[in-house]
Amino acid sequence: MTHGINRILWSTFGLLLAAIWGLPFLYSVWTAFHDEIYSANFVWNAPLTFGNFAEAWQAAPFALYFLNTVILITIILIANLVLCTLVAYAFVRYRFRWAGYLFALIMVQLLVSPEILIVENYLTLSKIGMIDTILGIALPYLTSAFGIFLLRQTFLTVPVSLDEAAQIEGAGAWRVLWNIYVPLAKPVYLAYGLVSISFHWNNFLWPLIVTNSPEVRPVTVGLSVFSTVESGVEWSLVNSATLMTTAPLIIAFIIFQRQFVANFMRAGIK
Amino acid sequence: MLVVPCLLLVTFTHYPAFRSLLNSFWNNASSRRPSKFLGVENYQALLEDDRLAQIMMNTTLYALGTVPLAIGLAIGMALLVNAKLPGTSLMRLSFFMPTMLPMIAVANIWLFFYAPGIGLASQILGYFGLPPINFLGNTETSLVSMMVVAVWKEAGLFMIFYLAALQAIPGNLKDAARLEGAGAIRIFFNIVMPMLRPTTIFVAVNALINAFRLVDHVIVMTRGGPNNSSALLLYYIYEVTFSQRDFAYGATLTVLMVCLLGLLAAVQYWVLNRKAHYQ
Numbered sequence: 001m002t003h004g005i006n007r008i009l010w011s012t013f014g015l016l017l018a019a020i021w022g023l024p025f026l027y028s029v030w031t032a033f034h035d036e037i038y039s040a041n042f043v044w045n046a047p048l049t050f051g052n053f054a055e056a057w058q059a060a061p062f063a064l065y066f067l068n069t070v071i072l073i074t075i076i077l078i079a080n081l082v083l084c085t086l087v088a089y090a091f092v093r094y095r096f097r098w099a100g101y102l103f104a105l106i107m108v109q110l111l112v113s114p115e116i117l118i119v120e121n122y123l124t125l126s127k128i129g130m131i132d133t134i135l136g137i138a139l140p141y142l143t144s145a146f147g148i149f150l151l152r153q154t155f156l157t158v159p160v161s162l163d164e165a166a167q168i169e170g171a172g173a174w175r176v177l178w179n180i181y182v183p184l185a186k187p188v189y190l191a192y193g194l195v196s197i198s199f200h201w202n203n204f205l206w207p208l209i210v211t212n213s214p215e216v217r218p219v220t221v222g223l224s225v226f227s228t229v230e231s232g233v234e235w236s237l238v239n240s241a242t243l244m245t246t247a248p249l250i251i252a253f254i255i256f257q258r259q260f261v262a263n264f265m266r267a268g269i270k
Numbered sequence: 271m272l273v274v275p276c277l278l279l280v281t282f283t284h285y286p287a288f289r290s291l292l293n294s295f296w297n298n299a300s301s302r303r304p305s306k307f308l309g310v311e312n313y314q315a316l317l318e319d320d321r322l323a324q325i326m327m328n329t330t331l332y333a334l335g336t337v338p339l340a341i342g343l344a345i346g347m348a349l350l351v352n353a354k355l356p357g358t359s360l361m362r363l364s365f366f367m368p369t370m371l372p373m374i375a376v377a378n379i380w381l382f383f384y385a386p387g388i389g390l391a392s393q394i395l396g397y398f399g400l401p402p403i404n405f406l407g408n409t410e411t412s413l414v415s416m417m418v419v420a421v422w423k424e425a426g427l428f429m430i431f432y433l434a435a436l437q438a439i440p441g442n443l444k445d446a447a448r449l450e451g452a453g454a455i456r457i458f459f460n461i462v463m464p465m466l467r468p469t470t471i472f473v474a475v476n477a478l479i480n481a482f483r484l485v486d487h488v489i490v491m492t493r494g495g496p497n498n499s500s501a502l503l504l505y506y507i508y509e510v511t512f513s514q515r516d517f518a519y520g521a522t523l524t525v526l527m528v529c530l531l532g533l534l535a536a537v538q539y540w541v542l543n544r545k546a547h548y549q
Contacts, residue, residue: 011355017347018357018364024422025367027390028379083275090271106276109283111531115483116504119511119520120286120293140282143275202372204486205504209512220374224490227378235382242378246371253370 032240052240056226059237061214062244065222068134072207072218073200075138080196081189084147089177091148092155093163103152109145115205122209132212141200150192154185194256201249219245287528293521305518312522321498322506322523328413329503333481336420340477341470343421344428351429352436369426373486380419381406381491406492412500419487424480428473435469436462475538482531503527 033048056062091103114121121140122131130136158181166176182189204220211217217225223245227238294312296305316322347365351358368376383389384405392402405415439462447457485505488494494501494509501509507527511520 007353007355010350010353011357014350014353014355014361015357017350018361021422022364022367023390024379024383025371028382031382083278086271087275102272102276105284106279109279111479111535112283112287112528113479113483114282116527116531117283117286117290117524119507119517119524120289121282122511123289123517124281124286139278143278145279148275198370202374204372204374205489205508208489209508220372223378224374227381228490235385235388238378239382242375246375249370249372250367 088151114140348432377490
């Protein structure tokens with residue numbers, strides 16, 4: 001019987017912790033759906049309103065920011081999938097001199113990520129005249145050491161016999177890649193894609209530095225400009241804008257919860 | 271196959287790292303005079319920079335404070351979620367939600383939470399009859415407030431890694447220990463904890479890198495203030511370079527940052543090699 005009581009105690013404790021943990025977020029959600037006058041005093045039955053969302057949407061070009069973010073993550077995702085696949089395939093299929101060293105050099109990016117090198121990357125970008133462009137934001141992220149690592153690990157599990165059988169049938173390197181390796185790695189592509197999208201949707205520092213004009217701002221930079229300058233620090237507006245810009249991710253998370261968790265776990269196993 | 275990706279990688283990872291090193295020996299060019307070789311002058315400035323000394327102190331405190339706390343909380347959360355208690359899905363959602371949000375959204379949420387008078391933090395304090403605290407505007411509380419934000423955002427992610435590790439522990443190990451008469455606490459410290467060690471090393475390294483890499487909340491919430499009390503190294507690089515336009519000193523600070531990360535990697539390599547027989 002003590003076992004059952006223990007479980008109830010632990011469950012209560014867990015739910016209490018979950019409630020405390022969720023408090024800042026819930027408070028922000030609550031304010032977003034209520035009039036500005038309620039943001040200072042909590043009244044449980046205060047009338048709900050969507051007016052804050054409409055007002056925030058009007059006050060800044062959020063539609064444009066969303067579009068920019070979508071363009072940005074599309075460019076990065078496509079480049080990442082193609083380039084990381086090619087590199088991973090080359091490392092798995094071909095034996096060449098210095099392969100080990102080259103791989104180690106690529107893995108340096110895991111440690112020294114582009115955020116650390118903002119100073120010189122900014123100078124490089126301004127030299128080639130790509131400041132304040134969406135492609136400029138994307139450039140340092142087009143190849144990803146994490147993606148290469150993940151795909152190489154996956155490709156290594158493809159049985160060599162499968163590859164050889166295809167070669168005997170007369171398939172070239174490209175066909176082998178496209179018809180054998182890529183289909184077998186599908187779950188990894190899906191999971192990596194989700195992580196990549198969430199990372200670049202959330203990225204802030206580098207886009208902040210590279211962009212000057214609203215026309216190219218991604219949604220995170222737009223949100224920060226809105227909440228510090230344009231909203232006049234009206235908390236209900238700031239909170240609804242915050243919620244609005246993260247809603248697509250939260251919805252995506254709820255839909256793809258399993259894959260998300262699976263991929264984070266996969267990364268942990270390395 | 272390798273050329274384009276590697277070229278991109280070299281242009282935006284190795285080349286800039288190397289260029290930072292070169293530029294750190296030169297001063298800033300202006301329209302009237304080209305940049306001049308200085309030797310180690312920038313590094314002398316580094317040593318005499320009082321602000322930097324404080325920022326390094328902040329960064330160290332921040333890393334040492336957030337990493338163990340986030341790991342401890344993550345283990346606790348993973349144990350709770352793994353115990354198949356009633357309400358598990360609600361717990362998992364609540365713990366993991368902050369991880370999904372962009373740091374900038376997290377910063378806004380907490381900016382509101384901390385807001386003097388209006389925020390929930392002051393309201394809770396007021397409920398207990400305590401005077402409100404200006405968490406972000408006070409030199410004593412600003413860094414700790416930043417640390418709370420970081421732990422809140424990161425712990426849920428680490429929980430997922432621990433959850434995976436917990437589920438990989440064979441059940442018969444625990445059964446055997448229980449048969450031998452070991453209690454829950456002994457099982458945790460003698461079986462579960464050693465089995466979690468590889469995960470802990472992995473998580474700790476990632477958490478440390480993130481502690482250096484992620485400063486979005488500092489930019490949005492305090493701009494390093496008041497009086498540099500919440501400034502971190504990467505934020506300082508950002509400010510020196512893009513507010514003060516001192517690219518040479520920014521490069522010097524970048525070299526410092528890369529060296530720190532390299533040191534971290536070396537320690538990681540050493541630890542992993544020593545602990546290899548556990549895996």
